């Protein structure tokens with residue numbers, strides 16, 4: 010047995026020892042939880058029995074209160090401990106199979122001997138030996154593993170800086186308590202381990218990367234200082250992975266104060282949400298709140314409008330270029346996404362503070378109770394120095410008082426009597442009981458009838474008025490759609506608001522288009538955020554203060570306006586923004602100013618920008634090929650993982666194309682690939698391809714309502730494939746006619762970069778210039794003409 014084999018054996022013995030300890034602890038914890046649960050149930054049942062409620066005597070009432078409070082505290086303390094034990098159980102069950110993935114031997118300054126530190130997805134403290142048999146990967150000491158190679162090291166703890174020497178850095182792959190592989194690593198976290206992790210086939214769920222986090226990724230994961238973190242990373246550089254590990258890190262680091270519901274992740278589509286949903290549970294943490302910006306918009310606007318989603322907008326951009334109104338629509342998207350447009354709205358709001366607000370009549374049974382004009386007058390009678398939302402609150406209070414008076418007047422109207430006739434027996438009984446309670450019913454009093462009638466009419470009127478009062482409290486009397494529309498009804502109006510604004514040439518047409526849509530209660534995607542912003546400026550911002558961390562993935566799809574709006578609604582939150590400007594698909598990011606506008610929103614002292622240039626997803630040949638398509642692509646570092654060159658096949662007719670693609674799918678399946686995507690430019694093309702291939706190969710069609718990805722072959726438009734990866738990718742038609750415009754370059758690049766192991770591009774007719782420009786050594790060309 011050589012030295013390495015001996016060491017391997019000793020390591021396996023340690024694994025066995027640790028696993029045994031974990032099993033022992035697990036059984037005692039299981040025992041503990043069941044006792045705890047029984048305790049809690051018992052306390053809950055006895056809660057009221059142990060307390061004598063006496064509220065008549067103030068001294069006794071105070072005692073009762075103290076006793077309730079004490080019982081509640083005991084209960085909540087027990088529940089907390091129960092939760093804690095349950096979490097421990099969850100972590101230990103994971104550690105039992107794979108207790109750790111790395112070890113470092115650290116000799117701390119002034120100490121004689123090096124101490125081995127083992128790292129896993131959670132920590133395990135052995136009470137017998139009073140040592141940590143496993144350290145959590147997020148503990149301060151574990152940072153050494155990610156940040157240093159063997160040699161001199163230092164790390165920060167709450168007590169201060171610790172210096173020392175790392176004598177060994179070792180990695181393991183342990184499955185079911187068995188060491189499958191083990192490497193000693195030098196400079197970075199071993200490429201062998203990484204290669205092995207990246208070489209695996211995709212199974213439609215994102216994985217945790219804790220064992221192989223790279224130094225530059227670790228910095229982002231552990232950053233605690235900055236309010237705004239921007240991560241600009243190449244396709245496949247680990248942005249989403251970093252975001253997920255960062256959430257896990259924050260939940261650990263601030264475990265006493267931060268709960269998963271205080272963190273929100275905005276992702277590009279619901280499919281992506283389900284793709285990443287398993288990462289945190291794999292790390293023993295609960296998922297943060299996941300949503301899409303569209304979901305937020307809908308929650309605020311869907312009662313009033315049919316809100317267009319970003320995919321429909323993109324579908325329009327990609328398929329309607331011959332449309333007469335196309336240029337104005339694109340110009341409108343660009344303008345309405347800019348920070349300048351936010352300034353326009355602010356000027357408009359200032360204007361509205363003086364004049365121009367539009368209100369709705371408050372009507373009741375086809376009669377105007379309070380006219381829009383009266384509300385308008387009231388509003389402008391308040392001190393103009395007060396902000397609009399404050400004046401609106403005063404208007405609402407005034408309206409409620411007015412309505413209360415009207416309510417009394419209404420009781421004597423004839424419709425009330427008719428309604429009383431229609432009342433049910435239960436309603437009568439209610440009134441009767443109420444009168445009795447009030448002791449107003451006498452046995453033979455002659456006015457009993459009048460009292461009953463009075464009460465019945467007030468009941469009938471109140472019931473009808475209640476929704477009116479609720480609506481007033483919710484500011485329904487303000488006509489926000491009309492106010493937003495007013496901004497566009499007269500194209501000259503904007504010059505009055507901001508004479509210095511350089512109004513684009515197509516502004517008139519943009520106005521016509523916007524008004525037309527609004528008339529039908531349709532809100533274009535580019536209008537949704539400006540509309541909400543205007544609404545919030547008038548009604549007051551619906552801010553969320555419980556959210557402490559907002560993550561935005563695929564952030565290149567957010568406009569400067571979106572970012573500024575996000576800052577308003579999450580005022581106490583830190584922001585982690587991850588994106589790749591080369592994958593920007595939407596019209597609003599064609600201006601290419603990147604994250605400059607976002608940077609302008611935060612203090613530079615509290616901001617940090619990270620760049621991730623190493624790309625991990627695809628094999629070396631695929632990244633070599635794709636990086637040639639984009640400006641600055643030479644800075645992307647492909648990861649050394651072998652594979653075949655992408656293949657570009659040119660065909661001359663549709664049948665040939667269908668046949669070739671079907672054949673390719675068979676080959677890929679035979680080669681064992683589990684996830685194969687046929688990526689199309691649009692939903693329209695996806696549908697056609699799906700119809701053409703159906704029956705030839707088993708496949709599923711992914712559309713914007715699809716929420717989970719399954720293994721197998723999928724036909725998918727690029728914008729839904731964003732952020733996701735596949736073993737093999739087929740670009741259905743990478744021809745010049747499909748991807749000929751400069752604005753389609755990023756779309757094409759995004760599609761190609763979804764491939765992990767193999768990439769095939771077919772082209773019906775002339776090949777897209779985005780390929781012809783790339784060095785011909787990076788791909789294999791096949792012409793079937």
Ligand SMILES: Nc1ncnc2c1ncn2[C@@H]1O[C@H](COP(=O)(O)OP(=O)(O)OP(=O)(O)O)[C@@H](O)[C@H]1O
Pocket residue numbers: 203206207216218221222223226242243244245246247248249250251589592625626731732733734762
């Ligand atoms: N340190 C790492 N160790 C192991 N795998 C990694 C590491 N970093 C990234 N990966 C893998 O690389 C692939 C791409 O990662 P991820 O999806 O996070 O990248 P991305 O930058 O968000 O990509 P894109 O912008 O193209 O959607 C994933 O399979 C991920 O598991």
